[in-house]
Amino acid sequence: MKSYWVYILTNKINTVLYIGITNNLIRRVYEHKHKLVDGFTKKYHVDKLVWFEEFSNPTDAITVEKKLKGWKRWKKIQLIQEKNFIWKELFVE
Numbered sequence: 001m002k003s004y005w006v007y008i009l010t011n012k013i014n015t016v017l018y019i020g021i022t023n024n025l026i027r028r029v030y031e032h033k034h035k036l037v038d039g040f041t042k043k044y045h046v047d048k049l050v051w052f053e054e055f056s057n058p059t060d061a062i063t064v065e066k067k068l069k070g071w072k073r074w075k076k077i078q079l080i081q082e083k084n085f086i087w088k089e090l091f092v093e
Contacts, residue, residue, distance in 0.1 A: 001056055002023065002056070003023065003025075003054050003055070003056065004021065004022070004023050004054070004055045004056070004057070004058045004060075004061035005021065005022050005023070005024075005025040005028075005052050005053070005054055005055070005061070006019065006020070006021050006052065006053050006055070006061050006064050006065045006068065007019070007020055007021075007022070007025060007028070007029070007049060007051065007052040007053075008049075008050055008051040008052070008068075008076065008079075008080060009029070009032060009041060009046045009047060009048060009049055009050065010046060010048050010050050010087065011044060011045050011046050011047070011048065012045065012048065014048075014050075014087050016044050016046050017046075017073065017076055017077075018040060018041050018044075018046045019065060019068050019069050019076075020065070021061055021062060021065045023058075025052060025054075026091075029047070029049050029091045032046065032047045033047040033091070035047075048087075048089050048091075049089060049090045049091040050080050050084050050087050050088070050089070050090060051079060051080045051083060051084060051090075052090065
């Protein structure tokens, strides 16, 4: 069964939030950490994984990603802190 992941990254001091979607969470976070992805995350040094959720249906993952992107910052922070109160790095190489 294929998995799809919605994830939230932040920077070293937890001031920037980025929401993404992928079918390979390990590969995608690795790409962010090694600055292999041009754009927002590279420019603002956003590479710390603080939240993720797995889906078996890509449509469900896309729906959740769009929903989260529409949320206010405080609501995204609340979501992160429900599972990761201290904003611990969840990606271990």
